[in-house]
Amino acid sequence: MLLAKVVGTIVSTVKNDSIKGSKYLLLEKCNQSGEKKGDYLVALDLIGAGNDELVFVAESTSARETPVTVNKPVDAIIIGIIDLIDENEKIVYKK
Amino acid sequence: MLLAKVVGTIVSTVKNDSIKGSKYLLLEKCNQSGEKKGDYLVALDLIGAGNDELVFVAESTSARETPVTVNKPVDAIIIGIIDLIDENEKIVYKK
Amino acid sequence: MLLAKVVGTIVSTVKNDSIKGSKYLLLEKCNQSGEKKGDYLVALDLIGAGNDELVFVAESTSARETPVTVNKPVDAIIIGIIDLIDENEKIVYKK
Amino acid sequence: MLLAKVVGTIVSTVKNDSIKGSKYLLLEKCNQSGEKKGDYLVALDLIGAGNDELVFVAESTSARETPVTVNKPVDAIIIGIIDLIDENEKIVYKK
Amino acid sequence: MLLAKVVGTIVSTVKNDSIKGSKYLLLEKCNQSGEKKGDYLVALDLIGAGNDELVFVAESTSARETPVTVNKPVDAIIIGIIDLIDENEKIVYKK
Numbered sequence: 001m002l003l004a005k006v007v008g009t010i011v012s013t014v015k016n017d018s019i020k021g022s023k024y025l026l027l028e029k030c031n032q033s034g035e036k037k038g039d040y041l042v043a044l045d046l047i048g049a050g051n052d053e054l055v056f057v058a059e060s061t062s063a064r065e066t067p068v069t070v071n072k073p074v075d076a077i078i079i080g081i082i083d084l085i086d087e088n089e090k091i092v093y094k095k
Numbered sequence: 096m097l098l099a100k101v102v103g104t105i106v107s108t109v110k111n112d113s114i115k116g117s118k119y120l121l122l123e124k125c126n127q128s129g130e131k132k133g134d135y136l137v138a139l140d141l142i143g144a145g146n147d148e149l150v151f152v153a154e155s156t157s158a159r160e161t162p163v164t165v166n167k168p169v170d171a172i173i174i175g176i177i178d179l180i181d182e183n184e185k186i187v188y189k190k
Numbered sequence: 191m192l193l194a195k196v197v198g199t200i201v202s203t204v205k206n207d208s209i210k211g212s213k214y215l216l217l218e219k220c221n222q223s224g225e226k227k228g229d230y231l232v233a234l235d236l237i238g239a240g241n242d243e244l245v246f247v248a249e250s251t252s253a254r255e256t257p258v259t260v261n262k263p264v265d266a267i268i269i270g271i272i273d274l275i276d277e278n279e280k281i282v283y284k285k
Numbered sequence: 286m287l288l289a290k291v292v293g294t295i296v297s298t299v300k301n302d303s304i305k306g307s308k309y310l311l312l313e314k315c316n317q318s319g320e321k322k323g324d325y326l327v328a329l330d331l332i333g334a335g336n337d338e339l340v341f342v343a344e345s346t347s348a349r350e351t352p353v354t355v356n357k358p359v360d361a362i363i364i365g366i367i368d369l370i371d372e373n374e375k376i377v378y379k380k
Numbered sequence: 381m382l383l384a385k386v387v388g389t390i391v392s393t394v395k396n397d398s399i400k401g402s403k404y405l406l407l408e409k410c411n412q413s414g415e416k417k418g419d420y421l422v423a424l425d426l427i428g429a430g431n432d433e434l435v436f437v438a439e440s441t442s443a444r445e446t447p448v449t450v451n452k453p454v455d456a457i458i459i460g461i462i463d464l465i466d467e468n469e470k471i472v473y474k475k
Contacts, residue, residue: 001309001327001361008127008182010151012175016142024096024151024175026127026182032293032311032325040127042096042151047301051183056295056309056327058360074174075153076096079359080297080309087293087311088336103222103277105246107270111237119191119246119270121222121277135222137191137246146278169269170248171191198412198467200436202460206427214381214436214460216412216467230412232381232436241468264459265438266381286404286422286456317388317406317420332396341390341404341422343455364454365392365404372388372406373431 001056001079003030006049010042017074025078030054032085034093043076054082054093096151096174098125101144105137112169120173125149127180129188138171149177149188191246191269193220196239200232207264215268220244222275224283233266244272244283286341286364288315291334295327302359310363315339317370319378328361339367339378381436381459383410386429390422397454405458410434412465414473423456434462434473 008026015022022044029039034054041057049055055078085093103121110117117139124134129149136152144150150173180188198216205212212234219229224244231247239245245268275283293311300307307329314324319339326342334340340363370378388406395402402424409419414434421437429435435458465473 001359003325003327008180008187010175010177011179011181012151012177014142015175016172017174026180040098042098047299056297074096077301079302080295080300082295082297084296085293085311086296092293103275103282105270105272106274106276107246107272109237110270111267112269121275135193137193169191198465198472200460200462201464201466202436202462204427205460206457207459216465230383232383264381286454288420288422332394341392362396364397365390365395367390367392369391370388370406371391377388 001058003032003034003082004028004041004043004055004057005030005034005036006045006051006053006055007036007040008051025049027055027057027078032087032092034085041076043078044074045078047078047081049078049081054085054095056080056082096153098127098129098177099123099136099138099150099152100125100129100131101140101146101148101150102131102135103146120144122150122152122173127182127187129180136171138173139169140173142173142176144173144176149180149190151175151177191248193222193224193272194218194231194233194245194247195220195224195226196235196241196243196245197226197230198241215239217245217247217268222277222282224275231266233268234264235268237268237271239268239271244275244285246270246272286343288317288319288367289313289326289328289340289342290315290319290321291330291336291338291340292321292325293336310334312340312342312363317372317377319370326361328363329359330363332363332366334363334366339370339380341365341367381438383412383414383462384408384421384423384435384437385410385414385416386425386431386433386435387416387420388431405429407435407437407458412467412472414465421456423458424454425458427458427461429458429461434475436460436462 004027010024028036099122105119194217200214289312295309384407390404
């Protein structure tokens, strides 16, 4: 899974995903301290991640394995909102 | 999912996809403002995306999870046509 | 899917794929005009692509979704032989 | 599968994985001698890998294929803790 | 599929793969002439590839589709040992 921050929203009316009320967010990839890396992706959000929150994202087919997304054409989904990351016993990110 | 613009069409008569009337488009990857990045891919289009429209694309196996593509050998499909992207409360792309 | 040209053949007698008469080709990735990029991959060919033909290739699990390859350990398969590509209303590749 | 060392922990309370007691670790990718490469990922740990241990990690959908993770949205899981790596008959890493 | 040479072995006693007698090899990616590229990966070997042999490897979920690996968390498996590669009618690699 990769680390990313929520930086925006994607508005799309013509869609092929058959997910009712699906919400797609614009994410910017981050390092383990939450610093942005200038690399963007679009991910499905089912947990209500807010702007500037650090999240971790599953890519590839695993993105379909929730009751809502099963057998839907989605390849990136937010798995969790991160509260804290420690690296070598030091806290490197705190919400 | 990644962002890309429709820039062309792929014509192919000898195919192995068993998708009737399948339409393959040439896409150029874009940043979140819709600026092209010089990186191309081929994707299946089932929603009628037009030339120069910004779309988001699912890659990997998720591309097979629509009624038309299920169990077909496709690994990139257009999920939605983008109307608008906002980043940090500012509109960075508008159709 | 990615664009590539057939540049050679892989001969292998000890195999783990249980695909009878499977034929593996050496491909070189190309841009949308059919220019080679110096990046190679091995793909399964079930449609008889010939030397120097431009093809498009599905990678990842989608490569298993044909009657012949279902549940076989293959992750790259030639989907179609390309006749023509147009980009921004201009023909950039013709067979 | 890729090689990586355990360097930290991810704490997340709002999650979408439905895996009870799931533990996510921060890993840093390594070469075959266990030297860190400055490239990080988040992986699910079900075998109790400890700090600074060298592990190998499956990415992509294969990450879902354990009794605990089947049909869960996880795309990176620790497969094994490495005791020893030999390269060209020489031991290049030992725990 | 990618080309790689067997360069070593991974020894791991704490594993999460439930594959009896599974053997993991250290591979170094190669070009089509069998020249090593300095890029390594770990793959499951079920066909007994030996040191310095050139093999082709399936990555992603396709790695699970053999009777032994079905539903196991493996994402790279050796598909075949290569005897010969020809490129543009010339033999560029011979075992």
